[in-house]
Amino acid sequence: MKNSHKALTVICTTALLAAGAALWLVPFPGELLSYDNLTSTRLVDRHGRPLREALGATEGRARAVGLDAISPHMVAATVHAEDRRFWSHAGVDPLAVGRAAWQNVTNVEIVSGASTITQQVAKMVAGGSRARTLPNKLEEMVLAVRLDKQETKRSILEQYLNRAPYGNQLFGVAAAASMYFDKPPSQLTLAESALLAGIPRAPSLNNPYADFERAKRVQRRVLALMHERGVIDDAAYRRALDEELTVVGRRGRVMAAHFTDHLLSERGPLSRLGKLGRPQRIETTLDLDLQHKVRGIVGQELSRLEKKNVGQAAVVVLDTKTAEVLAWVGSRDYFDAEGDGANDGVLARRQPGSALKPFVYGLYLESGGTAADMLPDFPAQFPAADGVYIPENYDRSYHGPVSVRDALASSLNIPAVHVTHRLGAEAVHQKLLALGLDTLDADADHYGLGLALGNGEVRLLDLAAAYAALGRLGHPKPVQLTDQEPRTKNQEPKKRLLSAQTSYLLLDILSDDRARSRGFGRYSALHLPYKVAAKTGTSAGFRDNWAVGVTPDYTVAVWAGNFDATPMLGSSGVTGAAPIMRQVFQALYPDAASPADVDWYEAPKGVEERTVCALSGQKPGHLCPSTRLESFAGEASWAELADCEIHRTFAIDTRNGLLAGPDCPDAHVEEREFLDVPDDWTEWALERGHRLPPTQHSPLCGDDPGDAARAADLRITHPMPGDTFVLDPSLPRSEQQVALRVEVPASRRDDTLTWFVDGEAVATVDAPFRAFWKLAPGEHAVGVGRGRVEASVTVRVE
Structure with a gap:
């Protein structure tokens, strides 16, 4: 029976060899030799420090290099470890095949493959790991012959050295040299080359990390073969044996995981990388030192907020001038599966609350309004598609007439809705879309007036970019993730999103600690020793809170909440996200202790500071009891401002205190000061005891309009x-x-x-x-x- 098996094997082998011989003239498919999608991609920070290595098609690290970039020691060691007659055979080694055939026939199974380097390349490019069957082996032999006929020996050896498995998800000698010895393949010594050359035959067994002594034994066998065959002399052999090898510890920990995830997904498949798989290195804009600091701040502050059921936070830091991402922390811990840490708060669509208000007021200022204008903060109702819309302030109180400056800085809701009502929700929606907040993708009617209070959904990254545009005095720029992207630092776009004057006024308001005192008190978490234009936001039901800060150097945006939208326990933007933002700015400016330590904006041409009546916001008259300074976008804006219409005098009949008409005797007429407020201010004025002018004319003057007014x-x-x-x-x-x-x-x-x-x-x-x-x-x-x-x-x- 055993002899019949041997005979059958010989017959099959002969038949398959004959069939294969007929195919050797068919050209080898050259596209299989492409390095497309093989090379892994290294992402580094702005200083060249590693962040991550994106695996190639082999699901491992691989860096294709030319044969000239590989040490001659590595080339020689590989040939003598794998295929001593590589330079002379035609793709298949007949002597090795004969030896293997005898061993296989004797054992009635495949026990020796006799694979040449060329056959191994054919196997790797034609399908990788396959069963060791006779048909497969013969197919590889045919492919190897065709490959040898078509390509040069150097090209084939380069293919092998760029594809061979070196254990620990390393493919190719460049990746192996970098991981094990922290050097390029061109600098490998003879001893190091021999160690690496011994790994591909059994990568898991000859793994230097798992069994360094076994790897050393294999290395010594490779050196012995090279010595016996006269490839190296006695002196080189002894030096290699005596060389003390130090294998560098494992590396490959992912830094800035959310950032690199996004970068790789945005760039799409990294498969069209040229003949040698370049670019193999992506230089990002991230600053790893700052990334570590911000991540630490997030963890520290979230520990403080746990009692308020705040489980997650995200932070993105941009260079205001260039829009480059300097730090990107998407969650408390990317690798915390239980806490959904792989979710990215920088990219999540969440409701921003009041964080959109600066852009609403920006449109208001560009539509003819001024920062001095007074807005009503009284109970109000607005018509809506489903009935009436009744906004409330965060503190559920009303502050009476407030200036645009105070309304924005203190983040009052009712004045913002009044402004949106005047402008129209459609105009506000279009402005927000122009600012890059394109996740507000429903029509304006869907959001209604609540758009001003953040009832849509935005991404933290987009919000940061919009605020950074404000910090560039209205100039838009795309967020920069890598140094390979075109720099736009000195290439200002033609069209501003907001005028320089409007942008400056908004930044000035958002950095005014006095103006924000109504909403946050003095010296809140938004106040730093230097100027920062800061804004918070809290969504309905305390599900999200936000804080964004801008200086000419940096834009810091923070979200805090829970990925499952579980409400926080009374944590608002100023108590949740703002302390994180504050800590990040202190990390950015560690030595700043006064306003002079951090640059601020110079007022653009046309911005002028003027005195206005503190109550009316109009040009003050001699009756105005108090005034304040306000900035205006140009002389025209100030010139169009009316004289104060609230602090006025009226002619009064002294006999009864009623209005005196022109026919009243002069002896009974006296000019008296009153507060003449709009009708919707009346309740507020009366509550505060202000003296309002009489509404009836004195009948003693002969011009009483009668009882009609009283009716x-x-x-x-x-x-x-x-x-x-x-x-x-x-x-x-x-x-x-x-x-x-x-x-x-x-x-x-x-x-x-x-x-x-x-x-x-x-x-x-x-x-x-x-x-x-x-x-x-x-x-x-x-x-x-x-x-x-x-x-x-x-x-x-x-």
Whole structure:
């Protein structure tokens, strides 16, 4: 039986050799020799320090190099370790084949392959690891003959040295020399070359990290072969044996994992790299030292915030001038699977809260507004597609009339919605898209006026880029990840996103600690020893909070929250994200202790500082009790400002304190000072005890318009007709009330009014005529008037 097996094997072998011989004239497929997708790519920081190595098609590290870039010792050691007759045979070594055939026939199985270097190259490029069967072996032999016929010996040897497995996910001698000896392949010594040449035959067994002594034994056998064959003399042989080899420890830890993940995904497949797989090195803009500092800050601050259920944070630091990414921390710990650490907060789409307000006000300033304009911070309702929109401030209080400067710096919600209402949600939406916040990809009607308060979703990276554009006084630039990208530091684009004057005013407002005191108090986490234009944001339900800061040098953007959108426990932007931002700036400016230590912006041409009335924001008159300085974008902006219309004098009939007409005797007329406020300021003014002008003319002057003015209509401003209120079963019924407010004409400011619900009086009030009603289920008529219902609305409580 055994003899019949031997005979059958010989017959099959002969038949297959004959069939293969007929194929040797077919050209070898040259495209298989391409290094495309073989070479791994090294990513380094801006100083050349390694961040990561992206594996090639072999799922290992590989760096293709030319044969001239490989030490002659390595070339010789490889040939004598693998294929001593490489330079003379035609792709297949007949002597080795004969020896192997005898061993295989004797053992009735493949026990020896007799593979030449050329055959191994053919096997690697034709399909890698395959079963050691006779048909496969014969196919490799045919391919090897065709390869030898088509390519030079040097080209084939180069292919082998760039593809051979050297263990530990290393393919090719360049990757092996770098990992094991931290040097290029051209600098390998004879001893090092012999050690590496012995690895490919059994990479896992001859692994220097796993069994260094075994690797040394194989090395000595390779050196002995070279000595016996006269490749090296006695002296070289002894020096190689005596050389003390030091294998460098394993390397390859991923630095800045989120950043490198994004970079590799953005660049797409790294497969079209040329004949020798270049570029093999990507120089990024990241600063590894800063990256480590920022990552440490994130971990430290999140430990402090754990009690507020803040589990994650992300930070991106840009060079303001160039838009280069200097640091990118996507989570607390990329490798924390339980905490979803591989999620990247720099790229996640989350609601930014108030962090969009500077751009809303930027559009307002470019539409003719000024930083001195006064905006109403009173209870307000706005029409919306699904009813009415009722914004509230973060602190659930109202601050009366506030300047644009204070409204933005203190991040007040109601004034921002008023501004958006004036501009139109569509115009605001288009401006945000132009700034690169393209994840706001629904139409403007989807967001409505809530767009100003961040009810859309943006990415931290895009938000940082928009603020960096503000820091370049309106110039847009794409975020830079690598040094291979075109530098734009000195190439300003033609079109600004915002004018230099508007950008400067916004930066000035956002760095004004006094102006932000209404919302954050003085010396909050946003205040540093030097100027930083800073803005926070908190999304609805405390699911996200943000802080962004800008100087001429750096832009720092921070997000804090939880990847699963679990609400934080009362942590806002100023208490959650802002301390992280503050710590990062201190790392960026470790020696700065005063404003003079950090550069700030010079006012662009056309920006002028002027004095305005502190209350009206208009040109001050002699009656204005206090003034303040404000910056304006040019003389025209100041020239168009009206004289103060609030602090005024009126002619009063001294006999009754009413308005004196032109026919009043001079002896009874006196000019008196009053605060003449807009109608929607009246409630605020009366609450604060301001003296408002009378609304009736003195009948003693003969020009009294009669009782018609006193009959002027009342208008209920809250609730609105058709409003529906929903009782919360989790709260006490006594705490669920609705405010009742009415707009009263100036002629009736001295009235006493009564509020009615379903015809029954619930409150009698003087100016400012506000009351509260405890909600009760059902449909109700809410009215108000002087002793009777003069105005009413119908509401529903569910």
